[in-house]
Amino acid sequence: xxxxSLAWQILTSxxxxxxxxxxxxxxxxxxxxxxxxxxxxxxxxxxxxxxxRSVVSAKPLRSDAVTLLAGLQREGRLIDFLKEPIExxxxxxxxxxxxxxxxxxGGMLERQFAIRPVLxxxxxSNVTIGASAxxxxxxxxxxxxxxxxxxxxxxxxxxxxTKSDVPVWTGDAEAASIVTPAEVEVR
Numbered sequence: 001x002x003x004x005s006l007a008w009q010i011l012t013s014x015x016x017x018x019x020x021x022x023x024x025x026x027x028x029x030x031x032x033x034x035x036x037x038x039x040x041x042x043x044x045x046x047x048x049x050x051x052x053r054s055v056v057s058a059k060p061l062r063s064d065a066v067t068l069l070a071g072l073q074r075e076g077r078l079i080d081f082l083k084e085p086i087e088x089x090x091x092x093x094x095x096x097x098x099x100x101x102x103x104x105x106g107g108m109l110e111r112q113f114a115i116r117p118v119l120x121x122x123x124x125s126n127v128t129i130g131a132s133a134x135x136x137x138x139x140x141x142x143x144x145x146x147x148x149x150x151x152x153x154x155x156x157x158x159x160x161x162t163k164s165d166v167p168v169w170t171g172d173a174e175a176a177s178i179v180t181p182a183e184v185e186v187r
Contacts, residue, residue, distance in 0.1 A: 062176035064166045070179045071112065071167070076104035079179065112165045118158030127154045 072078040081101050086094050109115055118137055121127055128151040129138055137160075142152065169176065 061171070061173045062169045066177060066179060067166050067169055068112075071108050072105050073180045075108040076101045078105050112163075114162040115159050116162050118160050119154060121154050121157065123154050123157055125154050126151060 069079065073080065078101055081097060089097075119127060128149070129140070130149060137158070139158075140150070140152070141155070144150075175181075
């Protein structure tokens with residue numbers, strides 16, 4: 001596999017990047033195959049602890065929230081849209097822009113999180129609530145009394161994440177807070 005292809009897989013696949021990070025932090029399986037050092041270092045006495053190895057940090061250098069923002073910007077240019085003053089544009093122009101952003105950002109959320117409704121009933125329907133309300137799956141509003149068994153109207157079906165495939169950040173600390181780098185065209 002070429003280096004560029006390997007780098008692309010690491011950047012675009014969280015699962016693949018995690019496997020690579022695991023391999024990089026694992027002790028070498030066959031130390032005898034390592035090339036001999038040009039000059040042997042000082043010999044450590046038997047029983048002395050090994051010096052710490054320089055390994056790739058298992059903890060990412062930036063938060064998953066910044067990685068999520070970067071994905072929404074890369075896929076749907078969401079931040080560009082939200083930061084753009086839209087007062088000068090007509091409703092039709094804004095609507096046309098929103099269609100692409102909606103499609104592209106929605107696709108990214110589906111790939112990384114597979115978001116599904118908490119309750120599969122239609123909003124406005126009557127639902128009976130059991131003990132699941134006590135586990136954070138359902139928020140009760142209105143005349144809330146005994147939550148062991150109650151019923152009400154579904155105002156919003158809620159959302160839950162069925163997977164989390166946020167890519168693992170592999171950049172350096174200097175770029176950890178960069179959502180999108182500045183782009184300069186050189187002439």
